[in-house]
């Protein structure tokens with residue numbers, strides 16, 4: 001069968017009335033930047049890219065060399081195309097404007113340049129997550145932070161790339177979630193699964209169990225019942241997986257189902273959760289919903305949250321629809 005490249009796929013989608021030339025160019029530039037990040041991560045110790053950068057990001061987290069490099073690769077790649085007004089990143093406190101030397105466009109790009117980067121030194125999958133928003137009408141010259149603060153349902157595109165045994169791009173422009181695999185010899189992303197669908201039911205969950213003592217009562221009850229297995233109220237055994245790279249955990253769930261959770265707990269209550277709404281939870285929620293799954297805080301749809309800060313954090317439950325709805329039911333029914 002003839003292979004379909006990302007370029008061909010986006011062109012055909014545009015002809016079908018989904019997206020436009022500017023958006024396609026933006027997505028291709030992001031995909032190209034991710035190929036470069038993939039090459040750098042793939043070199044590992046040989047590329048001198050492992051280890052700490054010796055700096056901290058805005059969230060006070062130690063940056064890896066690859067966090068800094070991936071951020072630079074995405075910023076440089078997106079500066080000149082004329083389709084963007086500004087970029088926001090996990091690694092930068094404020095949005096970065098498109099340099100005056102280049103034309104500005106109507107889109108805003110948000111990204112986590114290297115998700116799961118604490119895994120890079122041990123050669124476990126890492127990834128890039130991105131989200132695309134339209135600039136509000138009548139915006140000024142510079143894109144203000146407030147322009148980025150749009151609910152997830154306003155996203156026009158979202159994607160992630162997993163740098164694993166193979167490099168895989170998952171993309172949605174609001175008409176299904178589609179999987180592309182990088183042909184490393186040719187240098188092209190090739191469509192390998194059109195309209196991926198997450199199984200509605202699952203017997204697999206993903207959570208960092210070491211936080212259990214900090215969880216709220218609904219989460220204690222929910223996971224307690226999963227662990228009770230066949231003898232418990234759920235009446236079947238559940239398996240657990242935790243890569244600690246959200247991209248890898250979500251990709252497993254997209255492929256074979258499951259529920260991913262990073263709940264609120266006493267140790268992170270003040271910051272609102274662990275995962276960032278704008279460039280982790282929202283893009284993943286868009287992809288998962290487009291694949292027939294669900295994405296919730298446990299108490300409501302993630303993509304309906306009206307953000308109030310660029311680096312806002314939220315609790316996350318996403319994946320197989322029925323299991324996410326079950327987790328929500330535990331939150332509704334358990335006093336906390």
Ligand code: AFP
Nearest residue numbers: 115116117118119208244245246247
């Ligand atoms: P890093 O990018 O700082 O490694 O964080 C990864 C992450 O944001 C997400 O990808 C994981 O699901 C989660 O954190 C892992 O959290 P734990 O460290 O609690 O396992």
